[in-house]
Amino acid sequence: MTDSTLFLAGNTPDAPRSDLPDLLAALAADLRRVEYTLDGVAGLLGESAYLALNRDQLIPALLATERALDGARAGGDPAGGDPAGGDPAAAALAAVVRLWLLAEPQARATLDAALPAIGADGLVALGLVEPVPGPALGDPSGPDSSGQDLFQARADLRPYGWDANEDGSGGAELWVASDLAAHQQAGVLRHDHVLGIGQASTTLVQTTVRRHVSKALDLGTGCGIQSFHLLHHAEHVTATDISARALAFTRFNLLLNAEALHLDPARLEDRVSLRLGSLLDPVAGEEFELVVSNPPFVITPRTLGEEASGQFTYRDGGLPGDEIVSSLVRDLPSVLAPGGTAQLLGNWEVPAGAAWPERPHSWASADTDAWFIQREQVGPEQYAETWLQDASESRDRQHYKDAYAAYLADFASRNVAGIGFGMVWLRRPPGSGPNTELISRYEEITYPIEQPIGPHLGAAVERSDWLAANSLADAHLLVADDVTEERHQRPGAEHPGVILLRQGAGLRRTNLLSTELAGFVSACDGDLSVGQIIGALEALLGGSLAGEEGFDAEAFRSGLLTEVANLVRDGFLLPAEFSE
Template sequence: MTSVSHEHPHAPASDRPDLLAALAVDLTALDYTVGAVAELLGPAAHEALSRDQTVPALLATRAAADGGDPARAALAAVVRFFLLARPLGRAALDAALPALGAEGLLRLRLAEEADDAGLLAAAADLRPYEWDGAAGATRMWVASDLAAHQRPGVLRTDHVLGIGQASATLVQATARRPVARALDLGTGCGIQAFHLLEHAGHVVATDVSERALAFARFNLLLNAGALGIDPDRPEERFELRRGSLLEPVAGERFDLVVSNPPFVITPRARDEQAEDQFTYRDGGLPGDELVAGLVAGVGAVLAEGGTAQMLANWEIPEGSPWDERVRGWVPEGLDAWVLEREEASPEQYAETWLADASQQRDPGAYEAAYAAYLDDFASRGTTGIGFGMVWLRRPGPGQARLGRFEALTHPLEQPIGPHWAAAVERADWLAARGAVEPGPGRGAAIAGERLVVADDVTEERHQRPGAEHPGVILVRQGAGFRRTSLLSTELAGFVSACDGDLTAGQIAAALAGLLGRDDDGFRDRLLDEAATLILEGFLLPATPAEPEEKA
């Protein structure tokens, strides 16, 4: 399958490389970066804008425009135009963007004629974006549709979302490694593809929306230099395909798949049409069937050792544990690690997604839609909706078989992706020794290993006043998943002795002798618990000592 242009009359144009280059020159000259915009607005106004409150930023840009500094005035004009969606005259835009000019904005479909004669209005949100990667800071600009706080009325159903909380969550959660081929399933404006290009040789990005693909192509080509793309041969690095879920890549294999799919659970109407659905969030299937199908089917496009990470919602039937349905989605032969990050009631869920599309602006429609959500959930006996992150893998030789389903609702260190990758590596390390699953023989498998306490781990002891010994001993992680584990006195003693000098078996034997416990069951249980602490990151294999140089 070959790439196509993916031009769309109601999306930015990507078929004018000369104009894209001129825009990049202007934005670079303006220093239109995250840091420069934050400095221009000031901390309070910048923070308010992150909450979609524009008035403080309007005041700050007005002050910058009147401050007598031409460079700050030009940056303020671009911020007002693209981030605050305030119309500007052609002369102001020509001055701020001299290489492209107002006419170039119109030709790129980034601007349109405003109602007021002589003014132009932004036709898209264009904002700076950056991240720190392996090669240093990557700075770029991302176009998407204007959001609810930038335009009146309900969002269009083919709305192309910008860099929202969900997409940022997936960026931070992805366990990254160099790969040959990666898939961004449901690319939207292209945010996941941008990050994949940093460590993947080739990226395929798919979406059901032709308009979303047009935004993604514009963004990829506007930032060709930062993303290592040759504008004359973009197909060498990325390919855009239109289609639903896995259909555009059927029969292919990828080393890494990421997806922020349209996972929102939306009530179905008997007479609804595809154009009635918000394509950026609604997959058109009842309940959580879209996510269930994706989890069940993504293994078909994973290479051996390949991984998939996605965001998901799932329904929780009354009286059932949150993970019961999700476990049933994972096919035999795939590893799974699912983190539930939060749960919502049907009422909370309805309010969240009705507000997301500004549907509260039509009171009559809002009431009907709210009632439809509640009726839909009640029809399936759903009393809760979970949100979380799904990691899947087609394991290769020597890799662990994982089936972890856990609710972690406390704050995690971000980005969590590197810690997730390290956790999987520890599981594979244990698997190579036959020590992943708890049970007989697990302890013996690590008895010859030397262990150390992870640098971020601290210990807490709690005891009643006057008590001789603590009643509660906890170890806590200050980084990564930030887990807390309750230790027995014996296990606390084991952990305290893990400094890399003695093997785990020697420490267990010493504790058995000290406590008068010479039974094998004591040592086996202690080492079995230690293996769990390795899996969760409290204990780590000691780094082998470097051989001494001979004189």
């Protein structure tokens, strides 16, 4: 059987099986019963241990679960501060947490008691656990001190979810399977490692503008996290990956969470299409209203004659430099429907002596809306350290030295002084023509921003579209609710030397105001139009400004109008109809 046939059949080697519906249903029922959820795990561990676990620090969680198990065995002592209090349910949850989140082997009897519907044998059949290889204590089957068989996690399975909207819609509690992470196993990660829920994937989740669409594409799905969110606002999702194992994990996760994702397990294809292939090859000739991608954007040294099996498929695109991201920026508009958008994360190289936007700007098509936000820039050394540690390649000193040197030589060959990371938003404009005003923004925002940022990005696009379609001079504006003003002046000074406008939400920008622009903002209560306020300011300031050499009243009006448009675009000022 081919790789694609195998993952579609639900029985891909070294991946959980999704062709055993009764066992999947039993597992889901058991996990719900022991409250293996984000809140359930947090409640069991306590706040400090739970936060440490989120930093991949396992010891506090190990200690907390040991206390829970010891308390259950001894009958519990709530007065003594025992978190389990002798509660068998807490002990069952502790065993599940130890098995998957902490990668601690568990005895057969423990698993059978904690997950009675599926039991240890069912977990083995699904490919989620395996017997601990012997000999252990002289027995090849690997028993514990009581003579019971021990089982270890073969894959990571952890709770994941998000809150519902204010109207009660859209929330979900799920379980996500992936390969064991570096902190859960010894040695270097396998090259076809299927990444779990990481910082990059959650960043893309928070960045995506959520709107109802008929067709969405999850390009490079990995374990499927982006698809889970898309299914809550897309009628159909196509998920692609170059890795058959990744698609097998995605299929397993979709079917395990079929109820929460509103899927019919017997008719998965009605809402989800899983396709094997590289980049846009699996969807050539199709169009989507929304594309999201956390692509394998890591810039990795390439060697002559290397094969794909020598790359980490979850992060290495197989192309030199930043070509994986540049090719996507150039080609994604070809699969977008009119008005369709694409959002992705990426790295880009910054050559010595160049401004960071130069390369990204050269990738964007002249007939495509593009918005790049650089969130971080690091040097070649820090970049090499980050990704060598990511795959546990620092555990072998000689390998680490050779790989580190290869990174530095690779960047030096292209005169790279820095590597940027950030968010990319693209759109195929809904219309075309010589008067179409495209969005073209390249900005660096390295400070903390509000999350999720997706709604604010969507609102910014709406404001840009409004500016392109309306006469700003005729508009009535209001100051956004989250905006405050700061004034700084020397002691005893008659007027402030610095006036700042700050946003408390969204991208949390700060804008330095001129005296006339500050006066304009203070008058934005919705009563007067933009043109009327500018006219009043010109009349009010005319006496002092008219005496200035070279003062041009028309330039004053047009310059102020441009600055006002920027405040609207950035969300400091809003058209009155936006607040209705």
